[in-house]
Amino acid sequence: MITPVDATTTEAWADLKVLKDALVPDLRGWFEADPHRAEELTFDLADLRVDLSKNLINEDIVAALVRLAEQVDVAGRRDAMFAGERINVTENRSVLHTALRLPRDAELTVDGQDVVADVHEVLDRMYAFADQVRSGEWTGVTGKRIETVVNIGIGGSDLGPVMVYEALLPYKQDGLECRFISNIDPADCAEKVADLDPETTLFIVASKTFTTLETLTNARMARDWFLTRLAEAGVVDDTDESRRAAIAKHFVAVSTALDKVADFGIDPANAFGFWDWVGGRYSVDSAVGLPVAIAIGPDGFRDFLAGFHAVDTHFRTETPERNVPLLMGLINVWYVNFYGAHSHAVLPYAQYLHRFAAYLQQLTMESNGKSVRWDGTPVTSDTGEIFWGEPGTNGQHAFYQLIHQGTRLIPADFIAVANPAHPTLDGDTDVHGLFLANFFAQTAALAFGKTADEVRAEGTPEEIVPARVFAGNKPTTSIMAPALTPSVVGQLIALYEHITFVQGIVWGIDSFDQWGVELGKKLALDIAPAVFGDAAALSRQDPSTQALVRWYRDNRV
Numbered sequence: 001m002i003t004p005v006d007a008t009t010t011e012a013w014a015d016l017k018v019l020k021d022a023l024v025p026d027l028r029g030w031f032e033a034d035p036h037r038a039e040e041l042t043f044d045l046a047d048l049r050v051d052l053s054k055n056l057i058n059e060d061i062v063a064a065l066v067r068l069a070e071q072v073d074v075a076g077r078r079d080a081m082f083a084g085e086r087i088n089v090t091e092n093r094s095v096l097h098t099a100l101r102l103p104r105d106a107e108l109t110v111d112g113q114d115v116v117a118d119v120h121e122v123l124d125r126m127y128a129f130a131d132q133v134r135s136g137e138w139t140g141v142t143g144k145r146i147e148t149v150v151n152i153g154i155g156g157s158d159l160g161p162v163m164v165y166e167a168l169l170p171y172k173q174d175g176l177e178c179r180f181i182s183n184i185d186p187a188d189c190a191e192k193v194a195d196l197d198p199e200t201t202l203f204i205v206a207s208k209t210f211t212t213l214e215t216l217t218n219a220r221m222a223r224d225w226f227l228t229r230l231a232e233a234g235v236v237d238d239t240d241e242s243r244r245a246a247i248a249k250h251f252v253a254v255s256t257a258l259d260k261v262a263d264f265g266i267d268p269a270n271a272f273g274f275w276d277w278v279g280g281r282y283s284v285d286s287a288v289g290l291p292v293a294i295a296i297g298p299d300g301f302r303d304f305l306a307g308f309h310a311v312d313t314h315f316r317t318e319t320p321e322r323n324v325p326l327l328m329g330l331i332n333v334w335y336v337n338f339y340g341a342h343s344h345a346v347l348p349y350a351q352y353l354h355r356f357a358a359y360l361q362q363l364t365m366e367s368n369g370k371s372v373r374w375d376g377t378p379v380t381s382d383t384g385e386i387f388w389g390e391p392g393t394n395g396q397h398a399f400y401q402l403i404h405q406g407t408r409l410i411p412a413d414f415i416a417v418a419n420p421a422h423p424t425l426d427g428d429t430d431v432h433g434l435f436l437a438n439f440f441a442q443t444a445a446l447a448f449g450k451t452a453d454e455v456r457a458e459g460t461p462e463e464i465v466p467a468r469v470f471a472g473n474k475p476t477t478s479i480m481a482p483a484l485t486p487s488v489v490g491q492l493i494a495l496y497e498h499i500t501f502v503q504g505i506v507w508g509i510d511s512f513d514q515w516g517v518e519l520g521k522k523l524a525l526d527i528a529p530a531v532f533g534d535a536a537a538l539s540r541q542d543p544s545t546q547a548l549v550r551w552y553r554d555n556r557v
């Protein structure tokens with residue numbers, strides 16, 4: 001095993017400390033002093049235009065950050081990842097989500113296995129199935145075409161598909177709808193199936209491990225609902241054969257554990273596999289994306305994958321000084337470790353990206369929320385960031401106050417597209433233009449603030465001048481794209497995957513395991529007997545938990 005370099009002992013880290021101590025943030029002054037600042041810090045990455053110039057950085061800081069990347073060998077680890085080396089040390093696995101988007105003619109053999117051939121074999125099956133559902137060739141047990149696809153999954157088997165489905169709604173085929181059941185709260189399943197016709201509904205049970213309590217419980221509830229409704233309609237009788245025939249037309253699975261899929265009663269012919277080298281939170285571009293492939297069609301899904309691949313190629317080949325995921329990851333390190341930033345806002349000015357922050361929470365926080373390094377030694381600096389956000393302009397009317405005038409530094413990524421799916425006029429006003437005016441205005445206000453003199457010049461009474469001053473120097477990155485196409489959504493995801501990777505390498509952590517979540521799964525199973533009345537199991541719990549369980553049992557009607 002390669003020992004992680006302790007970033008805090010590098011020369012670059014020491015240089016960054018000196019630079020931080022000497023830096024007086026002054027975005028107004030920096031832009032005035034250097035008319036080329038915006039140009040010099042704006043980069044094109046596939047279809048994305050990324051402006052880093054409103055960050056608290058200068059040439060020396062960027063150079064030191066790039067040296068830091070060299071001194072912790074980000075490039076070496078990146079190449080190891082792309083080559084399929086087992087960089088997920090604690091699980092002894094390769095990390096090859098980048099292989100999921102390799103073109104058919106690419107070559108990658110890992111442990112003697114032609115990974116590209118495997119990936120495309122599954123993609124071809126997904127595309128054929130998606131075409132069948134979209135054309136109506138695939139019918140339910142009573143011969144009706146599928147109108148609703150219900151994905152049952154959680155974590156990486158839910159957040160990616162739902163985010164991308166929502167992002168690409170304008171590309172969805174008319175007459176087809178997707179829904180997503182994830183929470184084990186029975187309300188989720190009940191609400192999502194309430195108005196559905198089982199004869200036109202297709203369930204996709206998505207679980208990498210096919211052992212996740214929430215997903216298997218929801219899948220069983222959905223199966224019961226489905227069979228009960230069909231029995232009431234006289235479509236199935238109570239023979240196994242009749243039930244199996246109905247399930248075969250209405251339940252498919254996505255998993256790495258195809259044996260467990262068969263145990264659940266889903267025909268293995270209707271299962272789409274992936275591999276243990278795809279982390280759950282990195283899996284939307286695998287068969288986990290099946291609902292998206294059905295909704296937007298194989299051509300759209302191919303574009304989606306091509307978007308990821310374009311960013312992969314950039315990350316793998318671009319020089320450090322122009323490598324956008326590398327720079328963004330390093331700038332995040334700058335804020336976390338040198339400014340003590342705890343959180344990071346993601347603010348899409350695109351309603352269709354309304355689940356993007358939720359998606360990024362799993363990607364970034366499950367990846368980098370760690371306190372030991374990949375060799376088991378404690379981390380030597382803060383790690384991780386709390387990712388959060390809501391679409392603009394809604395966020396402006398809720399939490400932007402704290403970003404503008406609070407005491408905490410919250411770096412924020414603003415995302416917008418030039419061409420909306422719904423160009424709409426309000427009288428003579430282009431509403432999307434008005435929307436984007438907010439995007440531009442907010443990043444400028446955050447960067448440049450408003451001085452007391454400017455506030456006074458507006459005629460503000462002296463006693464409330466301080467309350468109306470904006471300090472400015474609140475860092476933002478602006479990301480723009482021509483339109484929210486499948487490719488652009490793929491590009492955005494890959495960008496954040498690689499940003500997360502870069503941060504993980506600087507911190508020396510394994511960004512691809514999630515032992516903290518595994519514990520939660522086990523604890524819930526341990527306590528379940530107590531909830532159901534097992535006195536001995538209850539007595540093993542701590543006093544607070546015992547009292548809470550008792551209260552629950554006393555109050556449960």
Ligand SMILES: O=P(O)(O)OC[C@H]1O[C@H](O)[C@H](O)[C@@H](O)[C@@H]1O
Pocket residue numbers: 154155156157206207208209210211212215280281366514517518
């Ligand atoms: O896809 P599954 O095996 O059902 O796992 C679903 C989720 O389970 C856990 O929460 C893991 O931490 C996630 O990374 C994973 O995405």
